[in-house]
Amino acid sequence: xxxxxxxxxxxxxxxxxxxxxxxxxxxxxxxxxxxxxxxxxxxxxxxxxxxxxxxxxxxxxxxxxxxxxxxxxxxxxxxxxxxxxxxxxxxxxxxxxxxxxxxxxxxxxxxxxxxxxxxxxxxxxxxxxxxxxxx
Amino acid sequence: xxxxxxxxxxxxxxxxxxxxxxxxxxxxxxxxxxxxxxxxxxxxxxxxxxxxxxxxxxxxxxxxxxxxxxxxxxxxxxxxxxxxxxxxxxxxxxxxxxxxxxxxxxxxxxxxxxxxxxxxxxxxxxxxxxxxxxxxxxxxxxxxxxxxxxxxxxxxxxxxxxxxxxxxxxxxxxxxxxxxxxxxxxxxxxxxxxxxxxxxxxxxxxxxxxxxxxxxxxxxxxxxxxxxxxxxxxxxxxxxxxxxxxxxxxxxxxxxxxxxxxxxxxxxxxxxxxxxxxxxxxxxxxxxxxxxxxxxxxxxxxxxxxxxxxxxxxxxxxxxxxxxxxxxxxxxxxxxxxx
Numbered sequence: 001x002x003x004x005x006x007x008x009x010x011x012x013x014x015x016x017x018x019x020x021x022x023x024x025x026x027x028x029x030x031x032x033x034x035x036x037x038x039x040x041x042x043x044x045x046x047x048x049x050x051x052x053x054x055x056x057x058x059x060x061x062x063x064x065x066x067x068x069x070x071x072x073x074x075x076x077x078x079x080x081x082x083x084x085x086x087x088x089x090x091x092x093x094x095x096x097x098x099x100x101x102x103x104x105x106x107x108x109x110x111x112x113x114x115x116x117x118x119x120x121x122x123x124x125x126x127x128x129x130x131x132x133x134x135x
Numbered sequence: 136x137x138x139x140x141x142x143x144x145x146x147x148x149x150x151x152x153x154x155x156x157x158x159x160x161x162x163x164x165x166x167x168x169x170x171x172x173x174x175x176x177x178x179x180x181x182x183x184x185x186x187x188x189x190x191x192x193x194x195x196x197x198x199x200x201x202x203x204x205x206x207x208x209x210x211x212x213x214x215x216x217x218x219x220x221x222x223x224x225x226x227x228x229x230x231x232x233x234x235x236x237x238x239x240x241x242x243x244x245x246x247x248x249x250x251x252x253x254x255x256x257x258x259x260x261x262x263x264x265x266x267x268x269x270x271x272x273x274x275x276x277x278x279x280x281x282x283x284x285x286x287x288x289x290x291x292x293x294x295x296x297x298x299x300x301x302x303x304x305x306x307x308x309x310x311x312x313x314x315x316x317x318x319x320x321x322x323x324x325x326x327x328x329x330x331x332x333x334x335x336x337x338x339x340x341x342x343x344x345x346x347x348x349x350x351x352x353x354x355x356x357x358x359x360x361x362x363x364x365x366x367x368x369x370x371x372x373x374x375x376x377x378x379x380x381x382x383x384x385x386x387x388x389x390x391x392x393x394x395x396x397x398x399x400x401x402x403x404x405x406x407x408x409x410x411x412x413x414x415x416x417x418x419x420x421x422x423x424x425x426x427x428x429x430x431x432x433x434x435x436x437x438x439x440x441x442x443x444x445x446x447x448x449x450x451x452x453x454x455x456x457x458x459x460x461x462x463x464x465x466x467x468x469x470x471x472x473x474x
Contacts (some may be wrong), residue, residue: 005224005225031219035218036225038231047238053149054243
């Protein structure tokens with residue numbers, strides 16, 4: 001029997017209080033057999049990077065609807081890297097303009113998922129990341 | 136894995152986090168690393184926190200950790216949540232209530248999924264506690280899954296077990312049923328600001344006075360308090376411990392210091408009454424469990440081919456009863472399995 005389980009941290013940085021999307025994703029990942037650490041609302045980048053370290057996750061998913069992604073996402077990546085979590089993939093979901101997607105990806109975000117994304121695509125993305133890193 | 140041992144002992148948080156993953160996933164080499172860490176364990180005081188879903192376990196654990204930090208002690212938290220039996224996935228949400236602890240280097244929080252194990256803890260919980268202990272934390276707080284009436288594995292892992300109750304969860308017959316209340320060293324009535332808290336406290340006190348071995352003499356002395364009594368007839372020299380009932384409101388910190396005092400008093404009690412015996416009992420149970428598991432595995436490996444499947448079929452066809460099947464299987468393999 002396989003003892004591996006993909007661990008994913010789902011966090012909502014910043015001040016917007018809409019966490020339905022994050023919860024839908026958390027549940028979809030759970031149903032795909034992953035262990036999802038859900039941290040809740042209004043997390044600072046510091047909290048997120050520290051939680052990612054303590055929980056030793058494979059993936060961090062950020063849900064941002066406030067428009068503050070260009071401030072929050074690079075900061076999370078930077079702190080994760082400083083914590084030695086360079087190998088941990090960072091995904092972003094929310095309302096992100098196309099131009100920003102390019103910039104975010106260049107900064108080390110592995111995937112950006114806008115409105116209308118099927119949860120299956122996110123599961124597939126994470127699975128692909130895992131098999132890329134695996135063994 | 137062995138390369139994680141020294142950094143972990145030096146207090147490196149990343150090494151601790153990775154060791155916890157390694158033992159959960161049973162990665163090659165984890166046993167050697169655990170063996171190397173074992174001599175460094177036995178220093179942390181292990182506190183188990185259990186209770187029904189929604190009684191406020193996570194909030195209270197968070198409040199307790201804050202109170203310990205205020206007293207200068209470092210705290211590791213292990214929060215266990217259930218794995219879905221259908222998909223193998225889990226949502227671990229205990230950190231939501233632990234926001235206040237963020238940014239404190241004296242606190243380490245780890246969420247753990249049960250991965251199919253019943254009893255309120257994960258299979259790897261015991262080892263995870265040891266690793267946190269070896270990492271040098273003064274207190275390890277273990278939060279079980281929301282427990283009902285028989286998820287009592289925590290008593291085999293913790294030195295002090297707190298059972299959390301909240302108003303409005305059941306009548307007083309619930310309180311005298313066997314099970315979870317019997318394992319309490321300290322009882323916390325959380326959400327004590329809600330109406331009905333008095334009834335809950337009264338019900339618990341009545342239950343303790345009725346059923347607790349310490350109560351018979353205690354009733355003559357002081358009510359509901361920590362007390363020492365004459366050595367009992369069964370040869371135990373330790374004074375008995377009467378679980379105190381503490382009212383708390385985790386969300387505003389009310390009663391949390393009192394709860395912490397009660398834990399520390401219980402710790403003093405155990406230290407003076409025989410931690411050695413308590414720990415030996417824990418170790419004995421663990422050795423039995425591991426032996427049982429290993430022997431079963433060896434036995435199954437020693438069974439030729441499809442003997443077992445064949446036996447299952449015969450039992451289902453009413454050709455032989457389950458007990459008879461076991462003795463026949465034992466006869467087939469016999470002593471080789473143990474050899």
